[in-house]
Every structure is written in C-alpha cells, then in structure tokens.
Amino acid sequence: xxxxxxxxxxLLQHNDPETTVxxxxxxxxxxxxxxxxxxxxxxxxxKGTAMxxxxxxxxxxxxxxxxxxxxxKPLMDTKHILFYTRYIDDILIIYDTEATDHDYLTQxxxxxxxxxxxxxxxxxxxxINFLDxxxxxxxxxxxxxxxxxPTTTHTTIHFTSxxxxxxxxxx
Numbered sequence: 001x002x003x004x005x006x007x008x009x010x011l012l013q014h015n016d017p018e019t020t021v022x023x024x025x026x027x028x029x030x031x032x033x034x035x036x037x038x039x040x041x042x043x044x045x046x047k048g049t050a051m052x053x054x055x056x057x058x059x060x061x062x063x064x065x066x067x068x069x070x071x072x073k074p075l076m077d078t079k080h081i082l083f084y085t086r087y088i089d090d091i092l093i094i095y096d097t098e099a100t101d102h103d104y105l106t107q108x109x110x111x112x113x114x115x116x117x118x119x120x121x122x123x124x125x126x127x128i129n130f131l132d133x134x135x136x137x138x139x140x141x142x143x144x145x146x147x148x149x150p151t152t153t154h155t156t157i158h159f160t161s162x163x164x165x166x167x168x169x170x171x
Contacts, residue, residue: 003059004028006066030055047115060089071112075100091118092130 004024011020034053035044049056064086075081083094095105102122109118121128127136129147136143148154 003063004031006062010062010066027055031059064089067112067116071109075108081105087131090131092128092135 004027007027008020008024011023015023031049034049035042036052037043049059068084068086072081072084076084078099079096080100081093081095083092085092093105095102102120106118106120110116123137126138127134129135132147134145134147136145
C-alpha cells in the first residue's frame with residue numbers, strides 16, 4: 001500500500017471525499033517534485049522522500065503508524081509483544097519469551113515491507129541502550145540511566161559561540 005493510499009484512508013475517516021481528493025492530489029504533486037542535490041548533481045528518488053525534505057517526516061510518520069496498526073497491533077493483542085514504543089525510527093519492543101522469540105520477531109518484521117530492514121539489538125546482561133537511555137531490567141522494577149555513545153567527547157559548546165561579538169542595530 002502506498003503512502004498516498006494510506007493518507008487517503010486516514011483522511012476519509014475525518015473529512016469529506018472532495019477534501020480528501022484535493023489533499024491527496026497535492027501530496028502526489030509534492031512527492032513527484034521531490035529532488036535533492038548531491039555532489040552538484042540533481043537526483044529524483046525513485047522511492048520514498050529525500051532526507052531533509054519538509055514533508056519527509058510527515059510521510060514517514062503516516063507510513064510507520066499504518067505499519068504498527070496492521071502488523072504490530074495484532075502481536076500486541078495476542079500478548080506476543082507486551083510493550084512497543086517508537087521514536088522516529090528507533091523502536092523498543094518488550095516481548096514474552098514464552099510466546100515468541102527474537103528470531104521470529106526479526107523474520108516477521110523483515111517481511112512487513114521490502115524497503116524496510118529491522119536490525120534488532122538484544123538485551124545484554126539485563127540492560128539495553130535505547131536512544132539516550134540505558135534501561136536495566138531488575139527482578140521487581142526497571143532502572144534507567146543516561147547512555148552516552150563510546151564516541152562521546154563530553155565537549156560543550158560555549159554559550160556565546162553563535163552570538164555576534166558586536167551589537168547590531170542598537171540592540
């Protein structure tokens with residue numbers, strides 16, 4: 001199912017057909033006028049949207065919400081997945097190891113769409129890093145801590161680094 005089809009279905013739930021057709025027609029035009037420049041050459045992606053395009057985040061969000069509803073929600077309803085959360089393209093899943101395993105989940109998620117590849121990172125020694133958190137599983141609770149990547153330099157940019165040295169226009 002294309003993003004325009006997904007958008008049409010979503011819009012029809014809260015809008016009249018005429019408004020939906022107008023919005024989706026505009027969306028189609030925007031997506032076909034999708035270009036980017038790399039090393040002084042102009043490209044038009046044959047799938048998806050260009051990184052940095054103002055509409056790419058919205059398109060990705062519509063698409064990923066649709067995939068969650070169709071493919072992930074049934075696993076949550078059957079309690080194979082106990083918890084699911086996503087921030088942009090980072091996903092945290094807690095699943096019942098009695099009902100499923102990571103090999104099944106990986107195979108299942110990698111068959112959802114041909115342009116998506118899921119690369120799971122499994123918990124190690126009772127903890128996993130997700131975004132800027134280290135999540136530690138204990139017997140009775142979960143603990144969190146700040147996660148810093150190994151490449152972190154602990155360098156802070158001075159607060160005046162982007163400020164002009166002189167006042168402009170009497171400000």
